[in-house]
Amino acid sequence: MILEVAILFVKNGEEKDFEIASQFISSIQGYLGHSLRKCIEQENKYILLVDWEKLEDHTIGFRQSEHYLEWKKLLHHYYDPFPVVEHFLTILENKNNTQYFI
Template identity: 40%
Template sequence: MAVIEHALLLVRPGSEAGFEAAVTEAKPLIAASPGFISLEIRRPTETGQPYLLLVEWRSIEDHREGFRQSDRYQQWRALLHRFYDPMPVVSYFGDLV
């Protein structure tokens, strides 16, 4: 059963273009992770709204123990975390049984 990682990314006002450029650079880092299935980041349709992050993983452990404990995550963090205020809260969703 795959899981969806969900987060609302509150990007600092005025830094949206820089964030979007950094996302393009960061995508290959997460895509190279074992258990990664897909990534989708949606741009807000209204000013001041968060971006939507959806990542599909084979398991929560692939995200938490695999990606988050890797050197790739440190690079991802260096590229993207400076844009967030506050830091996003991550939630996971599985299939309906």
């Protein structure tokens, strides 16, 4: 599984409209789910986390689809500056709060 991470800075005053528009994401092959999180300290800062089966599902499957063109039309005008998008592999995951001692 690949995690796409984008830190988004939304133009001041447009946060609520952005939040409504960002609910749109397509179910391209390989899409597993996503979450949008808002920064507590900075009103116009968000982090978008999208899980994909493999990198190409995002970089080719989504980015070259009609769904992406709609996503781009709905959301890209909110960003200032345009976000950097990076992809990550899970090395360690602790979902049950188990403590590890080293």
